[in-house]
Amino acid sequence: MNEFKLGKMISEGENVNVYESGDYAVKVFKPDAPKTVVFYEALMDSKVEETGLNIPKIKEVEIIDGKWAIASELIKxxxxxxxxxxxxxxxxxxxxxxxxxxxxxxxxxxxxxxxxxxxxxxxxxxxxxxxxxxxxxxxxxxxxxxxxxxxxxxxxxxxxxxxxxxxxxxxxxxxxxxxxxxxxxxxxxxxxxxxxxxxxxxxxxxxxxxxxxxxxxxxxxxxxxxxxxxxxxxxxxxxxxxxxxxxxxxxxxx
Ligand SMILES: Nc1ncnc2c1ncn2[C@@H]1O[C@H](COP(=O)(O)OP(=O)(O)OP(=O)(O)O)[C@@H](O)[C@H]1O
Ligand SMILES: [Mg+2]
Missing domain, CATH: 3.90.1200.10 (Aminoglycoside phosphotransferase (APH), C-terminal lobe)
Structure with missing residues (x-):
C-alpha cells in the first residue's frame, strides 16, 4: 500500500479533485462522497479495463486525510x-x-x-x-x-x-x-x-x-x-x- 503524497492538482471538479503523486493520478472524492460511489467507480474502471480499451489502469482505492481516493496510473x-x-x-x-x-x-x-x-x-x-x-x-x-x-x-x-x-x-x-x-x-x-x-x-x-x-x-x-x-x-x-x-x-x- 502506498502512502500517497499529493502533488500538483490536475483538475478541480464538483465531486472530485485529481492530483499527481509520483507515477499515479489520485482522484480524491469530496468528504461526503458515499463509499458505494467510490467503489462503483472503481468497479466500472476495472470492467472497462477488461475490454482492452485504453484507459488509465486503476491501482488502489484508499482513504487519504479522511477522504476516499482512487489511484490510477498517471497519464502525462x-x-x-x-x-x-x-x-x-x-x-x-x-x-x-x-x-x-x-x-x-x-x-x-x-x-x-x-x-x-x-x-x-x-x-x-x-x-x-x-x-x-x-x-x-x-x-x-x-x-x-x-x-x-x-x-x-x-x-x-x-x-x-x-x-x-x-x-x-x-x-x-x-x-x-x-x-x-x-x-x-x-x-x-x-x-x-x-x-x-x-x-x-x-x-x-x-x-x-x-x-x-x-x-x-x-x-x-x-x-x-x-x-x-x-x-x-x-x-x-x-x-x-x-x-x-x-x-x-x-x-x-x-
Ligand atoms: N489517470 C489520469 N492521468 C492523468 N490525468 C487524469 C487521470 N484521471 C483523471 N485525470 C484528469 O483529471 C480530470 C478529472 O477527472 P475525471 O474526469 O475522472 O473526474 P471529473 O470529471 O472531474 O469528475 P466530477 O466532475 O464528477 O468532479 C480529467 O479530465 C483528466 O484531465
Ligand atoms: Mg471528467
Missing part, C-alpha cells in the same frame, strides 16, 4: 478539450478523432454492468421538475427504443480524453458507463457540446451519422430523454438547466 498529457482550445484551426479534425474514439467504445460490450435503459427509466421516473404527461411521453419514447448492449461511456466529451505527447489516447471518467444504444450516448455528448457551441455539437452529430450511416432523426429522438437524464443527475448551473429544458420540449423533428 493534455485533455482533448485543452488541445482543441489551443488549436482552434484543427478543431474539425479533433472532432473527427473524438467520434472515432467513441465508435471504438461502442464496439465493445462487457458483462455485468448496468443497462442504460434501466438507468434512464429510473431517472425519468425520479425527475420531479416535469409533469406526469411529460414523464409518460418520455417513458413511452424510451420503451419504443431498440435494446442494444453496446458499451456507452455516459459522459463522453473532450475533457474526458487525455492525449500524451506521443499521441496515445486514454479515456477517463467511467462512472456513468452502461450498456445501451450508441445513439443515446451520442445524444448525451451532443448536449454536452451544445452547452458551449451548437455549431460544434451539430458538426459532431453529423460526423457520427455519416460515419455510421445513422439517420440524424434517430439520434435526435434521444435528446429529450438524455436531457431528462442529465437533469435527474443534478445540474447546478442555471444556464445548463435552461438549455436542458429547451431540449426536453423538442419533440418532433422533420
Amino acid at each position: 498529457g493534455k485533455t482533448l478539450a485543452q488541445i482543441m482550445q489551443e488549436e482552434p484551426e484543427n478543431k474539425d479534425a479533433y472532432l473527427d478523432d473524438m467520434v472515432e474514439i467513441q465508435l471504438e467504445i461502442h464496439s465493445k460490450s462487457v458483462k455485468g454492468i448496468a443497462k442504460l435503459k434501466d438507468n434512464l427509466r429510473a431517472e425519468i421516473e425520479s425527475l420531479d421538475v416535469i409533469d406526469h404527461i411529460k414523464r409518460y411521453e418520455l417513458l413511452t419514447r424510451l420503451d419504443s427504443t431498440p435494446k442494444h448492449i453496446k458499451l456507452c461511456h455516459g459522459n463522453f466529451g473532450p475533457e474526458n480524453i487525455v492525449v500524451t505527447d506521443d499521441n496515445k489516447v486514454y479515456i477517463v471518467d467511467w462512472i456513468g458507463a452502461s450498456l445501451g444504444n450508441a445513439s443515446a450516448d451520442v445524444a448525451k455528448t451532443y448536449l454536452k457540446l451544445a452547452l458551449t457551441s451548437t455549431e460544434t455539437a451539430e458538426k459532431y452529430m453529423n460526423l457520427f451519422c455519416t460515419k455510421t450511416n445513422t439517420s440524424k432523426k434517430y439520434v435526435q429522438e434521444w435528446l429529450p430523454i438524455m436531457a431528462a437524464s442529465t437533469l435527474a443527475k443534478g445540474v447546478t448551473s442555471k444556464e445548463e438547466k435552461d438549455l436542458l429544458f429547451t431540449w426536453l420540449d423538442v419533440v418532433d423533428y422533420s
